[in-house]
Amino acid sequence: VLSTCLECTLGCDMRRSRAVGKTLDEQLAFVDFALGLLDADMQPVSSPLPPVDAVILDQNINLDHSPPIFGSDVAAQLRKRGFKGAVIILTGESEQKLDELRLTSLAEAVLEKGSSLPRLAQTVNMLVHSRKSVADS
Numbered sequence: 001v002l003s004t005c006l007e008c009t010l011g012c013d014m015r016r017s018r019a020v021g022k023t024l025d026e027q028l029a030f031v032d033f034a035l036g037l038l039d040a041d042m043q044p045v046s047s048p049l050p051p052v053d054a055v056i057l058d059q060n061i062n063l064d065h066s067p068p069i070f071g072s073d074v075a076a077q078l079r080k081r082g083f084k085g086a087v088i089i090l091t092g093e094s095e096q097k098l099d100e101l102r103l104t105s106l107a108e109a110v111l112e113k114g115s116s117l118p119r120l121a122q123t124v125n126m127l128v129h130s131r132k133s134v135a136d137s
Helices: 002-009 024-034 071-080 095-104 117-136
Strands: 054-058 060-062 086-091 109-112
Touching: 024 060, 024 071, 054 060, 054 071, 054 117, 060 071, 071 086, 086 095, 086 117, 095 109, 109 117
Parallel strands: 054 086, 086 109
Antiparallel strands: none
């Protein structure tokens, strides 16, 4: 679903854009990928690429890993390492958990997993364009 959203709904360049996180290795390397230290094949680059404009994270990335990998923790790692792009978290959690994540996470948006692709695309586009507007001023 995310690959379709990236390419069709958001019009992303799929040579640089990617849905990442199927494997534990991808999950653990995600921050480096987002910061431009790994290419779309998750291989190190000789000189850093530009960071991605936005990341869309599942809140419950990997509950079987010890410790569990949560999207809100990945968002915190990204911010700690200087990521300036938009962070969106998707979750199937309760409304109470959604509200809690909106207040406590370092994400600009927290959406329900059942949100429509147009709503997700609108949110991503709005956040990316507002960040670029601020950076350009």
